[in-house]
Amino acid sequence: MKARVFVTLKPGVLDPQGKAIHHALEGLGFGGVNDVRAGKLIELDLADGTSDGDIEEMCRKLLANTVIENFRVERLQDA
């Protein structure tokens, strides 16, 4: 079973990397980009039967720093 964890900065938290990416896109001539926020995607390959609660605990204990980050879990269908 696989799951994807998306870790993103909380709204309002300054994202210097997102800003730099934004500037670089503008430098390449891409107009119309209003804002860029950079985050992380973590893919987990998990034993069958791993509960949502287990995954959420992994996020809270390690994968995200909930002082500054939010997380969202997406379970993938078994291949």
Place this chain on the structure above:
Amino acid sequence: MKSAVIVFPGSNCDRDIAVALEDVTGRKPAMVWHRDSELPDGTDFIALPGGFSYGDYLRSGAMAARSPIMRSVTEAANRGVPVIGICNGFQVLTETGLLPGALMRNAGLSFVCRPVRLKVENSQSLFTSGYNSSEEIVIPVAHHDGNFQADESTLDRLEGEGRVAFRYLEEVNGSARRIAGILNDAGNVLGLMPHPERVMEPAHGGTDGRRLFEGLLETVS
């Protein structure tokens, strides 16, 4: 003083802090590997050194904060044993939850490596009694993730309780309210981004860091 320096894979200021501590206390600190689970008996001071533990993977200090020795460090801190975290050590302390807030990428995105002017905001703590109140000192920084952030109510509480130990007197990394170092609520845990162990003798270009360790030695022993 029986001090311990915690060594993580990727620590690179562990020997500097060991030399500084031996110089001031006359006693070699125990170098404790991150996979050990126990601190040496009678440890009465713990230092978390600067560096790039685990290559800053995931977030700076995140992996080190979950290493086995940190359970003992947390227990010792909760018993009142003084703990200092310098640079990466500060990041480890916030990731462990021993200090509030988080250290994010510098606002200017650049690695900042230079001496900076600091104001001693609290000269009454275990760690800062060697300084005068509101004194201006110069200590070098060397970091990429030193941008201290916390929510407004946490920042107000830190200010109101005298827990801002050091503040930058110049723009360095985008830190909220230019905070450079903070104390926990009991006052026995200090995290700071500047490196006091790098200004211990005139040949280093300054001695403003030495007074932190001398003041600490006086209060602990």
